[in-house]
Amino acid sequence: MSKYIPYGRQSITDSDIQSVVKVLKCDFITQGPQVRKFEKALCISTQAKYAVAVSNGTAALHLACLAAGIGKGDEVITSPLTFLASSNCVLYCGGKVVFADIDSQTANIVSSEVEKNITKKTKAIIPVHFAGQPCEVDQIRDIGKKYNLIIIEDAAHALGAKYKGSHIGSCKYSDMTTLSFHPLKHITTGEGGAILTNRKDFYEKLLMLRSHGATKDNFVNKSEGDWYYEMQMLGFNYRITDIQCALGVSQMKKLGKFVQRRRRIVELYNKAFLDNPYFDIPIEKDHSFSSYHLYPIRVKTNYVHSRKDIFADLRKNGLGVQVHYFPVYLQPYYRELGYRKGLCPIAEQYYSKTISLPLYPKMLNSDVIKVIQVCMKVFDKYRN
Ligand SMILES: Cc1ncc(COP(=O)(O)O)c(C=O)c1O
Structure with missing residues (x-):
């Protein structure tokens, strides 16, 4: 396996x-x-x-x-x-x-x-x-x-x-x-x-x-x-x-090294995914130095269909992807407090498109290559 x-x-x-x-x-x-x-x-x-x-x-x-x-x-x-x-x-x-x-x-x-x-x-x-x-x-x-x-x-x-x-x-x-x-x-x-x-x-x-x-x-x-x-x-x-x-x-004592490794993995992802037709990659703003807790991609809905199917297929292929986040106010507890769908349309749209790919300092380069290959294969399968 x-x-x-x-x-x-x-x-x-x-x-x-x-x-x-x-x-x-x-x-x-x-x-x-x-x-x-x-x-x-x-x-x-x-x-x-x-x-x-x-x-x-x-x-x-x-x-x-x-x-x-x-x-x-x-x-x-x-x-x-x-x-x-x-x-x-x-x-x-x-x-x-x-x-x-x-x-x-x-x-x-x-x-x-x-x-x-x-x-x-x-x-x-x-x-x-x-x-x-x-x-x-x-x-x-x-x-x-x-x-x-x-x-x-x-x-x-x-x-x-x-x-x-x-x-x-x-x-x-x-x-x-x-x-x-x-x-x-x-x-x-x-x-x-x-x-x-x-x-x-x-x-x-x-x-x-x-x-x-x-x-x-x-x-x-x-x-x-x-x-x-x-x-x-x-x-x-x-x-x-x-x-x-x-x-x-x-x-x-290792924080600097951990962040450096996260940023190196992001570099590898960015290089491999640049200009791909299926999803947008995270950007780093000019004034920011990101410590990259996550690598959230955004699915281009005009190129692929069903984030849900893609997500399930990525998992089936051994990638422990996740979605960050379901907008807090759409949780049933918050709905009970009176919050309604449509309150923050950009957040709702972002949620509908995002998938976080694996990213942690211990990832080997071979793991990164596997993530890239599996991603491209799965996204190809779900193209419109
Ligand atoms: C943005 C954010 N704030 C707060 C927390 C809460 O931290 P903890 O899980 O240590 O209670 C988390 C945990 O994931 C988080 O992602």
């Missing part, structure tokens, strides 16, 4: 495994020194002042929204073409999600669409750097300044990317940036996430929110003893373990 090539997967080496084993033999397997070490590595890599590592990327988004003060009656604008978490985090806080349409090529939120959707109730914007390509976050920052809004970048896809020379995660154009370390992302901690910020007030709040809203200093009740911890807000247990962070520290 021929090898199955998934659309993404982790790259774990012996040195990663040894780092984790070392922690398992230590006194601290959670909340020990590895958490701070991992946070420091994230700060060095992204140039952000502060990092708070948490249990997953969804928790990171939830805490960022809480730190931003999002609550009942507040509106938050985000992309419809993203993973559920970019939007659900607003609902967790009692806010209302407003979806702004995307660019038909990059699938990133369009700043003019964001501005069109601003009302007196808008409190924040959550731009998503789709597939690793940074969105026009400077323009979004300008809108944020104009209307006094908080910007939270969802950079789950974009660790290692740059926008106009600045690292994604540096928060140059935002108040906070969130990351995910799920195995399919650029580096992994199994499950894991982080919030980056340059604002001390947010940092201190995030630290408390990560662990039940409690603190071990700056008490209101000053007369208690050394045993005392104080809950000052309603937080969660969104902590990440030392075991996970040891893996994170080890993985961060």
